[in-house]
Amino acid sequence: xxxxxxxxxxxxxxxxTQARLLEATxxxxxxxxxxxxxATVVAARxxxxxxxxxxxxxxxxxxxxxAVGHLAERRADELRSEAGALxxxxxxxxxxxxxxxxxxxxxxxxxxxxxxxxARTDRELRDALVPLEATVGRxxxxxxxxxxxxxxxxxxxxxxxxxxxxxxxxxGVANLLSDDSARRAALLTTWKRQLTTLLTP
Numbered sequence: 001x002x003x004x005x006x007x008x009x010x011x012x013x014x015x016x017t018q019a020r021l022l023e024a025t026x027x028x029x030x031x032x033x034x035x036x037x038x039a040t041v042v043a044a045r046x047x048x049x050x051x052x053x054x055x056x057x058x059x060x061x062x063x064x065x066x067a068v069g070h071l072a073e074r075r076a077d078e079l080r081s082e083a084g085a086l087x088x089x090x091x092x093x094x095x096x097x098x099x100x101x102x103x104x105x106x107x108x109x110x111x112x113x114x115x116x117x118x119a120r121t122d123r124e125l126r127d128a129l130v131p132l133e134a135t136v137g138r139x140x141x142x143x144x145x146x147x148x149x150x151x152x153x154x155x156x157x158x159x160x161x162x163x164x165x166x167x168x169x170x171x172g173v174a175n176l177l178s179d180d181s182a183r184r185a186a187l188l189t190t191w192k193r194q195l196t197t198l199l200t201p
Contacts (some may be wrong), residue, residue, distance in 0.1 A: 065129065
């Protein structure tokens, strides 16, 4: 058995290789879409051999599923990193909604959407994606509750938060093929007023 000093660098190299593969997969999904995100393209972009890729992720579905988890963490990290700059008081809700709107129209959302569409007809991808997306959805809901600083034990609060996330997702999809920013801005202004009423004790 190799000494610990040998095993640790190997584990670190292995984690670094996995991270490069996952980042490359997300980048390829954003730039090329699902159909053109091949294992060969991902390996080349990550700067690793096909053998190394197959060692860590033997199938495209395995690679992409792992990338979804990685993608979800990146999306959540972006929101968390912005949370510290959120103002207190009445302006906080406005800023949270703006942050969510950006999260659901940015490149990471586009990558996730590529996978959702592909999973409709790819059974292996769907079977892997559905439970993972359920976890991601719960985490996004929990994070939104924390950002808004609301109490879900109050009647209607949970539903208002979920309606907010569903609205953001729909607006993000609507923005995919054409610039929907003007209509989105008007809808968000209206929703901010409605949400303030729903969340005010």
